Amino acid sequence: MTTTLAQHAEAEAARSSAPVTAIAVRDLRMSFAKRGGGSALRPRVTRVAAVDGISFAVKKGEIYGILGPNGSGKSTLIRAISTLLIPDSGEVKIFGLDLQKDEAQVRRLLNRVSVDAAFYKKLSPRENLLYSAGLYGIPRAEAEAKSLEILRRLGLREKAFYEPLEEMSRGMQQKVAIARAFLASPVIVLLDEPTTGLDPKSRRDVQEFVLELRDAHDATIILTTHDMPEAERLCDRIAFIHGGRFVAEGSADELRARVGGNATLEDAFIQLTGDDLHSDDQEDT
Numbered sequence: 001m002t003t004t005l006a007q008h009a010e011a012e013a014a015r016s017s018a019p020v021t022a023i024a025v026r027d028l029r030m031s032f033a034k035r036g037g038g039s040a041l042r043p044r045v046t047r048v049a050a051v052d053g054i055s056f057a058v059k060k061g062e063i064y065g066i067l068g069p070n071g072s073g074k075s076t077l078i079r080a081i082s083t084l085l086i087p088d089s090g091e092v093k094i095f096g097l098d099l100q101k102d103e104a105q106v107r108r109l110l111n112r113v114s115v116d117a118a119f120y121k122k123l124s125p126r127e128n129l130l131y132s133a134g135l136y137g138i139p140r141a142e143a144e145a146k147s148l149e150i151l152r153r154l155g156l157r158e159k160a161f162y163e164p165l166e167e168m169s170r171g172m173q174q175k176v177a178i179a180r181a182f183l184a185s186p187v188i189v190l191l192d193e194p195t196t197g198l199d200p201k202s203r204r205d206v207q208e209f210v211l212e213l214r215d216a217h218d219a220t221i222i223l224t225t226h227d228m229p230e231a232e233r234l235c236d237r238i239a240f241i242h243g244g245r246f247v248a249e250g251s252a253d254e255l256r257a258r259v260g261g262n263a264t265l266e267d268a269f270i271q272l273t274g275d276d277l278h279s280d281d282q283e284d285t
């Protein structure tokens with residue numbers, strides 16, 4: 001069997017004892033055209049910078065959190081890293097592979113979970129997961145056992161495994177999306193607000209599952225959230241994003257220390273961004 005570029009990059013990473021950079025993002029920029037003002041015949045179109053020159057690096061096995069309010073650019077950043085959007089400029093490297101030049105290789109290393117996950121809604125979680133497993137080349141019996149184990153672990157009752165997805169709540173569908181992302185034991189997982197809309201018990205199930213997976217499989221994870229306790233609990237390092245820019249980066253302790261005293265992470269966010277995480281979204285600011 002020939003060694004792919006990606007396998008080679010991973011093997012190189014495993015050989016070295018120094019922390020390996022899994023994801024390196026350099027000066028990434030992404031803007032969208034937005035209509036506003038002008039007349040009905042001649043609407044004014046302006047460009048809105050959703051991601052405005054972001055650079056950061058994530059080490060192999062790290063859980064890196066991106067914390068910011070609605071409209072701050074989290075999803076756009078995740079979509080650009082997962083090859084769903086082509087950025088205006090900048091560079092993303094995954095284990096040294098270039099996102100655009102080596103797209104096919106990179107795609108095999110990445111898995112993204114978001115609330116807008118695409119499924120065959122008339123089919124059950126079992127059918128959807130077995131279909132995806134087939135695409136990953138996982139044998140059917142193994143896929144069936146693994147899917148069931150992950151869904152149980154995420155607190156989904158077994159009966160739901162066989163019911164059409166369209167009859168399930170959004171939270172349950174979210175768990176199926178998470179199960180699918182972890183089915184193939186991916187090297188890098190991009191979790192776009194994985195617990196938004198989940199009840200407290202489900203949120204905890206998902207958080208514990210994410211921690212276990214990182215510990216058991218050394219997966220590298222980027223996670224976006226607006227939940228402070230979630231960021232503190234899961235993330236080795238956190239970046240505060242505001243208006244498409246990273247305003248601060250560090251461990252939760254480091255971010256709190258930058259503000260001083262007995263500051264909470266929320267205090268740190270407010271002071272460092274000059275904004276409140278729970279204020280109205282940033283889309284029109």
Ligand SMILES: Nc1ncnc2c1ncn2[C@@H]1O[C@H](COP(=O)(O)OP(=O)(O)OP(=O)(O)O)[C@@H](O)[C@H]1O
Nearest residue numbers: 032033048050069070071072073074075076077283
């Ligand atoms: N497809 C698009 N077309 C036009 N504008 C977009 C598009 N996607 C995002 N935007 C704009 O880019 C900015 C950032 O949006 P983005 O969805 O990345 O924010 P977010 O931090 O993920 O928000 P949320 O927490 O609500 O998911 C917003 O101003 C948004 O309106």
